[in-house]
Amino acid sequence: MKPKIITHDLLVIAVLTLITVFVWIGTDIYRIATRKTIPAGLEEQLVTLSPNIDIEILNQLESRRVLP
Numbered sequence: 631m632k633p634k635i636i637t638h639d640l641l642v643i644a645v646l647t648l649i650t651v652f653v654w655i656g657t658d659i660y661r662i663a664t665r666k667t668i669p670a671g672l673e674e675q676l677v678t679l680s681p682n683i684d685i686e687i688l689n690q691l692e693s694r695r696v697l698p
């Protein structure tokens with residue numbers, strides 16, 4: 631009788647593991663499908679900045695007129 635019980639227990643564990651794997655895959659697919667992408671305007675703003683200082687731009691800022 632013992633071999634049948636062990637086989638039955640292994641079958642239950644295998645079925646529960648299989649169900650867990652399917653639920654896990656299903657939730658990952660749902661999460662990927664509902665993930666929002668970055669809007670185009672925001673993507674343009676995320677451009678990396680240059681670490682070099684542009685002296686010409688600094689000169690242009692100094693030469694601006696201040697409005698009263």
